[in-house]
Amino acid sequence: MIRLRRITKFFGRNQVLKDIDLTVEKGEVVVILGPSGSGKTTLLRCINYLEKPNAGEVAIGELAVDCKRPSKKDIQALRRKTAMVFQHYNLFKHKTALENVMEGLVVVRKLAKEEARERSVRVLEKVGLGDKLDAYPSQLSGGQQQRVGIARALALEPEAILFDEPTSALDPERVGEVLEVIRNIAKEGITMIVVTHEMGFARDVANRVVFMDGGVIVEEGDPKIIFSRPKEERTRQFLKRITPEANYSI
Amino acid sequence: MPGAKFDIAYLFDYFPKLLSTLNVTLTIVSLSILFGLGVGFLVALPRLYKIPVLRRLSEVYVSFFRGTPILIQLFLIYYGLPEMLKLVHIDVTRTPVLVFVVLTYSLHAGAFISEMIRAGVTAVDRGQAEAAYSVGMNGYQTFTRIVLPQALAISLPVFANLVIATLKDTSLAFTLGVMEMTGKADTLITLGQHYIETYIDLAIIYFVISFALERLFRLLERRLLRHERRERTAGKRFGRNVPSLRGLLAESAGVPKGGAGG
Ligand SMILES: Nc1ncnc2c1ncn2[C@@H]1O[C@H](COP(=O)(O)OP(=O)(O)O)[C@@H](O)[C@H]1O
Ligand SMILES: [Mg+2]
Numbered sequence: 001m002i003r004l005r006r007i008t009k010f011f012g013r014n015q016v017l018k019d020i021d022l023t024v025e026k027g028e029v030v031v032i033l034g035p036s037g038s039g040k041t042t043l044l045r046c047i048n049y050l051e052k053p054n055a056g057e058v059a060i061g062e063l064a065v066d067c068k069r070p071s072k073k074d075i076q077a078l079r080r081k082t083a084m085v086f087q088h089y090n091l092f093k094h095k096t097a098l099e100n101v102m103e104g105l106v107v108v109r110k111l112a113k114e115e116a117r118e119r120s121v122r123v124l125e126k127v128g129l130g131d132k133l134d135a136y137p138s139q140l141s142g143g144q145q146q147r148v149g150i151a152r153a154l155a156l157e158p159e160a161i162l163f164d165e166p167t168s169a170l171d172p173e174r175v176g177e178v179l180e181v182i183r184n185i186a187k188e189g190i191t192m193i194v195v196t197h198e199m200g201f202a203r204d205v206a207n208r209v210v211f212m213d214g215g216v217i218v219e220e221g222d223p224k225i226i227f228s229r230p231k232e233e234r235t236r237q238f239l240k241r242i243t244p245e246a247n248y249s250i
Numbered sequence: 251m252p253g254a255k256f257d258i259a260y261l262f263d264y265f266p267k268l269l270s271t272l273n274v275t276l277t278i279v280s281l282s283i284l285f286g287l288g289v290g291f292l293v294a295l296p297r298l299y300k301i302p303v304l305r306r307l308s309e310v311y312v313s314f315f316r317g318t319p320i321l322i323q324l325f326l327i328y329y330g331l332p333e334m335l336k337l338v339h340i341d342v343t344r345t346p347v348l349v350f351v352v353l354t355y356s357l358h359a360g361a362f363i364s365e366m367i368r369a370g371v372t373a374v375d376r377g378q379a380e381a382a383y384s385v386g387m388n389g390y391q392t393f394t395r396i397v398l399p400q401a402l403a404i405s406l407p408v409f410a411n412l413v414i415a416t417l418k419d420t421s422l423a424f425t426l427g428v429m430e431m432t433g434k435a436d437t438l439i440t441l442g443q444h445y446i447e448t449y450i451d452l453a454i455i456y457f458v459i460s461f462a463l464e465r466l467f468r469l470l471e472r473r474l475l476r477h478e479r480r481e482r483t484a485g486k487r488f489g490r491n492v493p494s495l496r497g498l499l500a501e502s503a504g505v506p507k508g509g510a511g512g
Pocket of ligand 2: 041
């Protein structure tokens with residue numbers, strides 16, 4: 001479904017991604033863990049070309065794009081197969097919740113206004129914001145904004161949704177409502193790659209956990225196994241730091 | 251004191267006479283702003299997109315028109331341009347003065363507008379464009395639908411100042427003999443020597459137009475920035491019992507509440 005091959009990314013002379021290989025199957029929920037600065041965001045952004053990899057191949061479904069010479073059309077196509085949920089929501093500030101969700105449907109997917117509207121309302125209701133259709137982002141709480149962000153991604157019916165730390169900018173008491181929404185989407189079988197530090201979420205929802213450090217994938221596998229018996233020392237260290245009470249029983 | 255004795259009757263007498271040339275003044279202003287917007291856009295783009303050579307050219311253009319007095323720009327273009335065009339065998343001696351005037355003000359406004367657009371676009375959070383790309387928009391759609399509207403809202407106060415400044419600057423066009431309002435005033439003074447009466451009238455007219463423009467732009471700004479107001483829900487729920495900021499602003503501007511909504 002999503003196939004990354006030998007993805008390499010430099011910022012100046014700083015190599016941030018080193019020959020990353022990653023495959024995500026249809027319907028799979030993959031959680032990416034790793035210390036700050038390990039390249040998780042960059043990897044996610046390479047998939048939809050918000051960041052241009054220096055080398056490697058990004059493939060989604062039938063479409064395989066060589067990063068050495070991507071055409072504009074290829075990049076556009078990759079972006080239309082995915083949707084992204086941002087750490088800081090990035091809602092269109094001058095548009096209401098409803099307009100935020102409709103925008104891509106009307107402008108990119110060329111749906112008729114009425115159809116786009118119906119679908120958007122439906123999706124906003126699904127994330128619990130049926131009563132906030134006409135609110136501007138500045139009038140919504142962080143949790144509500146992020147749910148609009150998720151609705152915007154969901155409405156596009158993409159082949160995969162990329163989440164970059166969707167809850168890390170939220171007040172602690174708002175984290176739950178957003179995770180709840182993501183859990184529900186995961187149940188519907190939508191392919192997702194989620195960068196997060198929410199270990200509970202990773203344990204419950206992920207089909208697979210990928211641990212990154214220093215621009216490489218250190219190890220990956222079933223969450224139960226990664227969390228209880230990580231093979232690599234670096235993974236162990238990281239898990240210990242992030243969950244002080246790491247000795248929970250399985 | 252030079253001129254004839256002050257006579258209040260002339261205040262009323264000259265008023266309609268000056269107003270009869272208001273359309274010339276407003277024509278210069280509106281054409282200049284209109285062309286200025288076009289020029290400003292074209293000039294801002296190479297700098298926004300960092301296009302090598304064009305970028306330097308637009309920098310030179312902008313600093314010239316921002317860094318020299320408009321009076322000198324008027325003279326340079328009115329007297330200098332025909333000479334330059336003569337070199338390539340284009341004769342503009344029969345071109346109306348107004349064309350040179352509008353050209354000058356357009357170029358002048360264009361320089362300021364390009365700076366305004368550049369500042370506005372830069373002020374829009376990068377995340378906005380990234381979100382647009384992530385839903386699949388292309389560069390053009392992203393710019394026109396997401397970045398530009400926000401940049402314009404940010405730039406509106408600067409734009410308002412520019413329009414008003416241009417209005418006042420048009421008073422210099424009389425130096426080339428254009429019959430706009432100040433030119434007309436000049437003629438009236440030559441004929442009747444009533445300096446004070448004429449200039450009082452002139453000041454009143456310029457002031458009233460400036461004031462009206464300012465109000466208009468403030469309304470527009472409130473409309474364009476309506477997404478930045480937070481008290482909307484509260485204001486709605488409690489109707490008019492609780493005066494919201496929005497309501498107060500609307501009242502002070504003499505518009506019905508909610509008029510800025512949409
Ligand atoms: N636009 C950029 N320009 C330069 N360096 C960057 C840029 N974005 C990220 N980096 C660097 O790349 C590395 C990985 O960053 P990132 O992918 O954001 O890590 P993570 O999301 O895992 O915290 C960091 O060292 C960061 O400083
Ligand atoms: Mg990150």
